[in-house]
Amino acid sequence: MQDEATARARELRRDGSRAERICWELLRGRRLNGFKFRRQHSIGPYFADFACISLKIVIEIDGDHHAFQVETDNRRTAAMEQDGWRVLRFWANQVVENPEGIWTEIEQALLASAPHLASPPRGRGT
Template sequence: MHARTLAHAKRMRHQPTYAEAALWRELRAHRFAGFKFKRQQPLGPYIVDFVCFGRHVIVELDGSQHLDTQLYDEGRTTWLNARGFSVLRFWNDDVLARTSFVLEAIWLALQER
């Protein structure tokens, strides 16, 4: 792993979006049914928003900038899936306005793994 990737992940942890901060309050410190999550975690050439290594579940939050990067995001998801991870994607707006929906979807994905 490159030192630049690690430094970038650290910067991202210190400058979360509103949606990332809101979801992290729910997931951090084993608060979500005892599952351990990490945030802004480097995995290969990528940095994922949230990951539960115990269940191989990744949660990605997308803002409007992802409308222009759909092909990149698909390739990233394919790479992560090939390494045994299940990737959930949510729009930032859903995290902020429909938090219970997002948490239920994460819960279901954790139970399936």
């Protein structure tokens, strides 16, 4: 079962949408206030597009097809929230057209979940 989940996660990472690639560029390498994110992280039977495990925050990027699967997405979100995750959803066109706005919203959610980190981490030599 684990091998199937790993293979599916790899497939989802490989076949990510343009919006997912843009979002990953914002999140990868601890670029957002030093928080680590994972792509296609398994949560129960679902794969979160992006997950900050330390704060239990999920970021989902919804393409056009999500307009036709609202109930499915609501169940998925409810299941993740029941397991203690906070789910942030963005439309793919939001990510493509305004990555800075997405960055700000995600940063605010992270800082709200970790108020003791309201100041960005200090770099070397500062």
